[in-house]
Amino acid sequence: MEHKKFSNINVFYVFNFLYCFRPHWPIAILYYESVTGSYASAMMIFSVIFLSQAILEIPTGLLSDFIGRRKTLLIGAFSGFLALLFYALGINIWVLVLGAVFEGLGRSLFSGTAKALLYETLQEKKRVNEFESIFGKTSSMEQLALGLSAALGGFLAIISLSFVMWVAVIPQFLCFLCTFFFVEPKHFLKNQDNAITVLKSSFQGIIKNRRLRLVSMAEVLGFGFGEANFYFQAAFFKMLIPEWLIGLVRSINHLCGTISFWYAGRMIKRFGNKKILIGENVITTLIKFFALVFPGMLSPFIFAMTNLTYGLSSTARNTLMQREFSDTQRSTMDSIVSLGGSLLFAIVAVLLGYIADISSPIHAMLVGLSSNIIIIWIYTLLFPGKQHAPRTESS
Numbered sequence: 001m002e003h004k005k006f007s008n009i010n011v012f013y014v015f016n017f018l019y020c021f022r023p024h025w026p027i028a029i030l031y032y033e034s035v036t037g038s039y040a041s042a043m044m045i046f047s048v049i050f051l052s053q054a055i056l057e058i059p060t061g062l063l064s065d066f067i068g069r070r071k072t073l074l075i076g077a078f079s080g081f082l083a084l085l086f087y088a089l090g091i092n093i094w095v096l097v098l099g100a101v102f103e104g105l106g107r108s109l110f111s112g113t114a115k116a117l118l119y120e121t122l123q124e125k126k127r128v129n130e131f132e133s134i135f136g137k138t139s140s141m142e143q144l145a146l147g148l149s150a151a152l153g154g155f156l157a158i159i160s161l162s163f164v165m166w167v168a169v170i171p172q173f174l175c176f177l178c179t180f181f182f183v184e185p186k187h188f189l190k191n192q193d194n195a196i197t198v199l200k201s202s203f204q205g206i207i208k209n210r211r212l213r214l215v216s217m218a219e220v221l222g223f224g225f226g227e228a229n230f231y232f233q234a235a236f237f238k239m240l241i242p243e244w245l246i247g248l249v250r251s252i253n254h255l256c257g258t259i260s261f262w263y264a265g266r267m268i269k270r271f272g273n274k275k276i277l278i279g280e281n282v283i284t285t286l287i288k289f290f291a292l293v294f295p296g297m298l299s300p301f302i303f304a305m306t307n308l309t310y311g312l313s314s315t316a317r318n319t320l321m322q323r324e325f326s327d328t329q330r331s332t333m334d335s336i337v338s339l340g341g342s343l344l345f346a347i348v349a350v351l352l353g354y355i356a357d358i359s360s361p362i363h364a365m366l367v368g369l370s371s372n373i374i375i376i377w378i379y380t381l382l383f384p385g386k387q388h389a390p391r392t393e394s395s
Contacts, residue, residue, distance in 0.1 A: 009118070009121065012114075013141050018145070019171075020143075021171035024164050024167075027154075027243070027247070028234070030243070035090050049104045050107075052101045053103075054339050057111065057336070057338050061113075064113040069120070073182060076113070077176040079109065080175065084168050086098050112335040115135070137262055139314070143254045146257070148254075154245065154246060157243065158244055201326075212325075216340070218317065222371075226368070228352050232349075234246055241297060256310075260310055261311030264311045264314075276313055276316045277382075278379045284310075285372040285373075287306055292369070
C-alpha cells in the first residue's frame, strides 16, 4: 500500500523522461523541410500539431475531469506513439499532417491532466506545498531526456534524418507502457455537472480571477511565440554552425534546463515569484536579442545557456495557476489556457516560416522575441508594488 501511495511521483520521473526522449527534435524542421520543400510548409506541420491540440483541448480537458487522469494519460500516450510512427513513415506532407494530428491529440490529453494528476497526488498525501519542488524535479527529467536525445539525434543525423525519426518511435512506445503504472488518486473528484456547465464555470473562473487571468495571458503569449521561436531555432543555427553540431547545442540547452527545473523549487522559495518571473524574462530577452542582432558561431551556444533560467519561470507560472484552479475543474481550466496558447502558436508558426522564406530566419526570430515585452508588462501588473513573501504571492 505504501508503494502505491508513492508510485505516481516515481512514475512521473520515468514517464516524463520517456515522453521527452525525442532525438528528432533538433532536426525536426530540417526533416519536415526535406519532405515538404519549404520552411513555410515545414512550420505548417508544427502549426497543425498545435491547431489540432487547440481544437481538442476543451473536449479532452472535460474528458479528464469526468473519466479520471489515468485513463486520459493512457489514451494520450498511445496517440503520441502513433504520431511518431507516421512521422517516421514520412511518405509525403499528408502523412506528416496525420502524425501532427495525433501529436496534437496526445498533447491535448496531457496538457492539463499530467499536472492535475501530480497536484492531486500531493493533495492526497498532504504535501501540496511541495508542488514547486516536485514539479520542478519531475519536469527536469523532460529536459534531461531532451538533452540526451538531442545529442543522440545530432549523431544519428549523420546517417540520415529519416533514421533519426525511426529511432524516436521506440521511447514513445515505452512511454505508453509506462502509463499503466499510474494510480488514480483518491482525492480525484469526479465532476457531476454536465459538460456545458463545467465549461461555462471554468471560463468564468478564469475571467473573474484577476491573478489567474493575468498569469494565463502570460502563459498563452509565452507558449504561442516562445515555442514557435524555439522550433525555428534549428533554421537559424544552420546559418552559423554545421548541421551535425545542432544536436550538441540542443543537448546543452536541455541539460541547462534540467538544472533549472531541479533547483526551481528552492530558488522560488528564496527569491519569490516576482523576481523569478520578471527577472528571467528581462535577462533572457536581452541576451537573445544581442545574439540575434550580432550573429556568430557563439550565438547558438548563447541561446542554449539561457535555458538555465527557463525552469524557474515555468515552475513559478505553473504553480501560480494550479493554486488558482478549481479542484473539480482543474484539467478543464488548464486546457482552456492551453487552447489559447495552441491557437496562437498555430498562427505564429506559419507567420515566422513565411517571414523566413521572404527574408531570413533571424528576422523571423526577432518578431517572435518581441512578444516578451508584453509578457514582462503583464508580470508587472500581476505583482504590483512591494515584493511580497513567496507563499503570499502564490496564495
